[in-house]
Amino acid sequence: MIANALASASSFVCGTGVQWRCDPESRAQRIYFGNHSSHLDFVIIWSALPGDARRLVRPVAGTDYWQRGVVRRYLADQVFHAVLIPRTQGLGCRCDAAKLSVGRMADEIGDRCSLIVFPEGTRRVDGEIGAFKSGLFHLSQLRPDVELIPVLLENLNRILPKGEVLPVPMLSRVIFGSPLTRVSGEGKHEFLARARAALVQLGAS
Amino acid sequence: MSSGVDTALLRLVGGVLALLVVASAIGALMHRFTRGDPGRAMVENINARIRAWWVMASVFAISVITGAVGSIALFTVISFLAMREFVTLAPTRRADHRALLWCFFAVTPVEYALIWIGWYGLFSILIPVYISIFVAIRVVLAGDTERFLERTATLQWAVMICVYFVSYVPALLMLRIPGHERQNAKLMFFLVLVVELSDVLQYIWGKAIGRRRIAPSISPNKTWAGFVGGTLSASAIGAAIWWATPFGPMTAATMAFVVTLMGFAGGLIMSAIKRDRGVKDYGSLIEGHGGILDRIDSLCFAAPVFFHLTRYFFAA
Numbered sequence: 001m002i003a004n005a006l007a008s009a010s011s012f013v014c015g016t017g018v019q020w021r022c023d024p025e026s027r028a029q030r031i032y033f034g035n036h037s038s039h040l041d042f043v044i045i046w047s048a049l050p051g052d053a054r055r056l057v058r059p060v061a062g063t064d065y066w067q068r069g070v071v072r073r074y075l076a077d078q079v080f081h082a083v084l085i086p087r088t089q090g091l092g093c094r095c096d097a098a099k100l101s102v103g104r105m106a107d108e109i110g111d112r113c114s115l116i117v118f119p120e121g122t123r124r125v126d127g128e129i130g131a132f133k134s135g136l137f138h139l140s141q142l143r144p145d146v147e148l149i150p151v152l153l154e155n156l157n158r159i160l161p162k163g164e165v166l167p168v169p170m171l172s173r174v175i176f177g178s179p180l181t182r183v184s185g186e187g188k189h190e191f192l193a194r195a196r197a198a199l200v201q202l203g204a205s
Numbered sequence: 206m207s208s209g210v211d212t213a214l215l216r217l218v219g220g221v222l223a224l225l226v227v228a229s230a231i232g233a234l235m236h237r238f239t240r241g242d243p244g245r246a247m248v249e250n251i252n253a254r255i256r257a258w259w260v261m262a263s264v265f266a267i268s269v270i271t272g273a274v275g276s277i278a279l280f281t282v283i284s285f286l287a288m289r290e291f292v293t294l295a296p297t298r299r300a301d302h303r304a305l306l307w308c309f310f311a312v313t314p315v316e317y318a319l320i321w322i323g324w325y326g327l328f329s330i331l332i333p334v335y336i337s338i339f340v341a342i343r344v345v346l347a348g349d350t351e352r353f354l355e356r357t358a359t360l361q362w363a364v365m366i367c368v369y370f371v372s373y374v375p376a377l378l379m380l381r382i383p384g385h386e387r388q389n390a391k392l393m394f395f396l397v398l399v400v401e402l403s404d405v406l407q408y409i410w411g412k413a414i415g416r417r418r419i420a421p422s423i424s425p426n427k428t429w430a431g432f433v434g435g436t437l438s439a440s441a442i443g444a445a446i447w448w449a450t451p452f453g454p455m456t457a458a459t460m461a462f463v464v465t466l467m468g469f470a471g472g473l474i475m476s477a478i479k480r481d482r483g484v485k486d487y488g489s490l491i492e493g494h495g496g497i498l499d500r501i502d503s504l505c506f507a508a509p510v511f512f513h514l515t516r517y518f519f520a521a
Contacts, residue, residue, distance in 0.1 A: 015289060017489060125299070157299075158297070168302060168305040170289055171293040
């Protein structure tokens with residue numbers, strides 16, 4: 001109930017218009033990867049999903065932020081079912097710890113859940129889409145069975161920019177793209193460039 | 206309302222109800238007898254608009270009948286939703302965030318609270334004087350000078366159009382008109398009815414016999430026939446419901462005419478902003494109509510003029 005109320009509240013505040021270029025009701029396991037410019041990003045993707053999908057989706061989020069305080073911990077565990085990753089080893093880093101985190105993400109979703117990730121690694125200030133870190137590539141290698149869905153978030157950096165606490169209730173848009181095609185034997189850089197291009201492409205139409 | 210329910214107000218509501226029934230019946234007939242895809246698409250849009258009119262008219266009628274509370278609450282919400290559509294399109298920058306927060310969460314409620322407590326003096330200058338200055342100060346303090354004038358003017362226009370102008374509709378309740386005490390809800394009804402009917406009638410006249418476009422670079426759908434037919438027929442309707450106002454028939458016609466002209470100009474101005482930003486509609490809140498600003502664009506520019514004319518010539 002808290003989850004439903006929170007989902008409606010956040011899409012109301014952000015006046016979210018949702019567009020689907022893939023089947024919203026699909027039962028397929030998915031990795032939703034979006035551009036990151038605001039704290040609201042994963043909440044908005046999460047609330048744009050249909051109820052059934054929302055209960056099975058797990059956002060990847062930073063442990064340091066979401067373990068602080070009772071409310072955040074409750075939200076992360078009980079409402080969002082977040083996969084919490086220590087920030088220093090998130091999708092960003094190339095060290096062994098990063099591989100470990102990506103491995104955990106791949107395991108945590110089992111054979112039913114989906115993931116929400118932000119492959120840029122951190123929030124952008126200017127509303128542009130930055131280069132993707134390598135985590136998405138490793139994740140896609142570990143779980144070749146899962147659909148990769150680009151999700152473009154528009155205007156959220158204006159609603160709640162980095163460093164601000166209160167949102168300005170402008171209108172936003174979420175576009176779920178069609179699944180990224182899998183190319184066997186594709187290298188890391190080609191894959192990441194292609195995934196980013198698929199995300200950028202959604203804004204052009 | 207002084208004693209129970211105002212019968213003139215009920216007659217106005219009844220008239221709108223009858224109009225909607227007729228419109229829906231015509232819409233159903235058109236749906237049945239229209240062949241061919243382009244025609245069907247247009248009929249589908251017309252029927253969507255009529256359905257939305259049912260909702261909008263009901264919300265408006267209920268809020269007017271519940272008196273000042275309902276009317277002020279309704280227009281507070283309208284201002285809020287209109288401003289969010291406006292600033293979504295507006296070229297604001299990150300440094301404007303705090304100024305925007307003030308506009309939404311302080312200016313809007315305070316402006317309407319002033320109507321509620323009936324403080325006309327402050328109501329009429331709060332936004333044009335204090336908020337215009339405050340917005341400029343808040344933006345300059347944020348320290349970002351890029352497109353400074355454009356951004357400041359944009360925020361000032363956002364609160365002027367979406368809050369100040371719109372708030373003139375319920376502000377009519379503040380007027381004290383001798384011999385017409387506690388009956389200003391009908392004045393509000395008169396204004397909104399004439400403006401919105403003028404929009405609808407301009408559309409109908411334009412679709413029926415419109416040929417020459419009046420402002421092709423701004424709004425492709427506005428034609429001379431639509432403009433002349435729409436404003437004149439809406440003025441005639443305004444004259445016909447003079448009994449609901451403090452005006453005589455001729456004055457009601459004149460008032461209605463002025464209001465439709467202002468409404469037409471408002472429609473053009475708001476369209477020009479959309480063209481400049483490269484969009485067709487301000488939003489998608491109201492099915493068939495677009496956003497809330499697409500629906501109230503004419504009302505924004507008609508309400509302040511109607512208020513001040515009425516106040517100058519009729520109020521004590």
